[in-house]
Amino acid sequence: MNRYVSIESVGKTFETKKGDFVALAGIDLQIAKGEFVSLIGHSGCGKSTLLNLVAGLIKPTGGTILLAGKHIGGPGTDRGVVFQNHSLLPWLTCFENVHLAVERVFESDRKQRTHAALELVGLSHAEHKYPHEISGGMKQRVGIARALAIEPKVLLLDEPFGALDALTRATLQDELMRIVATTGATVLLVTHDVDEAVLLSDRVVMMTNGPAATIGQVLAVDLPRPRARLALAHDPRFMELRASVLEFLYEKQAQKKLKVA
């Protein structure tokens, strides 16, 4: 298997006032180039922690993470991160927010690249607006444009649509599918939305509940692309896949939770 992103027996222990807290233990995951992988699990299972480890924002206490054969030692522009709450700088226009990322990576054609990234997410008309002048969905599009504009090896999305209403979320999921199809991006998506995970992913990685969370099950989503939301709503294979994720989350993991409690 093509190991573009390789997470090798990674663990993360946080030091807290009440002693050590083992958030993640023994995580092994390989992502192929151009693959779309979702991490799903109950809140607090450490899926965002795993994404932050790949982003380099925190360091693993055990194991290593490789990206295209290179060890990840910290944050870098070979990874594009989209944060849950868009994290746009409010004093910069959409254009300037994206340009800030572009100028860090590219020496030439910075303006064209910025225009192109905003065009890709369908926001050419809002380039000179400030974040407070646009809707939540549009802000998140700018966040995606900023992450894509630096042409990262892998796109890391941390519950990017979690704060949006259902209709906007659906639109942005479709947009993301289109963008990923155009760019051939490698994507790691953290989500707690079962439909989102199944609709978007090539593989859904289901995580057990913490502490010491690990990968419980990996589901290959063998639905052909391009995927159409409406057609899939009645697709038996889609429903089957969806059911197996739900089963994992609400039977296997929910039971474990009760036993602990």
Next chain:
Amino acid sequence: MGAVALRKGVIPLRTSPPHPAAKMLGERADAAKVRFEASTGYRRTRAPEWLLTVLAPLVGLAVFAGLWALIAKQGGGRIPDPITVWHAAAKIFADPFYSKGPNDQGIGWNVLSSLKRVGIGFGLAALVGIPLGFIVGRFRFASGMAAPIIALLKPVSPLAWLPIGLLLFKAANPAAIYVIFVCSLWPMIVNTAVGVRQIPQDYLNVARVLNLSEWKVFTKILFPAVLPYMITGVRLSIGVAWLVIVAAEMLTGGVGIGFWVWDEWNNLKVEHIIIAIFTIGIVGLLLEQALVLLAKRFSYE
């Protein structure tokens, strides 16, 4: 929160002696104001909005003038009545920029001299206080070092520093500037430091994932994020400085609105003292409003 109230363009209460938790105090006062604004405690009236916004202040001023006239009448001429003061003011403001030697200058020159002292003292305080605020906000050790000094010196009336200033500079003018410097310094440091500590982690994470250079982090993230807090510091500082300069000038003499008040007291021209009170009030109000406008310009929500 502070910035929220600023944006509303409310004239802030004078939260006079600023204090290590000036920001917090300010916040509480601002919160109180917001609640006051949104309050439904007023009795419902059918009066149109313009009547309330135009008429009510006019009625207030008329009542004020009436009470003043009454007190003047009872005082038997010791306190001049509003009409006398009005005529005296018309005379003074007809030629505000005359100059007959160092001790007899127009009110315009006096106000400008005071503003100049406040400007210089305040500018120096910003020059020193803002960088110090960044250091105190960014490094815990510096914060720990600064905390007891600021806590100890902040409640001290700025005028207590005046003798030290006279001793150091051996002249009235730099001593007055020095007092303004001292009283403006604390709010600048404290508010800048609070602003630095309030920068959302999200913004810093953006800086980290983009590997921004230190210079870019400062110009694109730290500075703009802290700017509204710095402006709050400036607002508090200017407010206090304008209060203090009058008292300082009364003590040091020279040309200045505070000195002018004292001079007119010696001349027993009470109507001029009243004119000075109004002038000081109006200048203070204008300073405040200018800073509220500035704060609005630099708030991003």
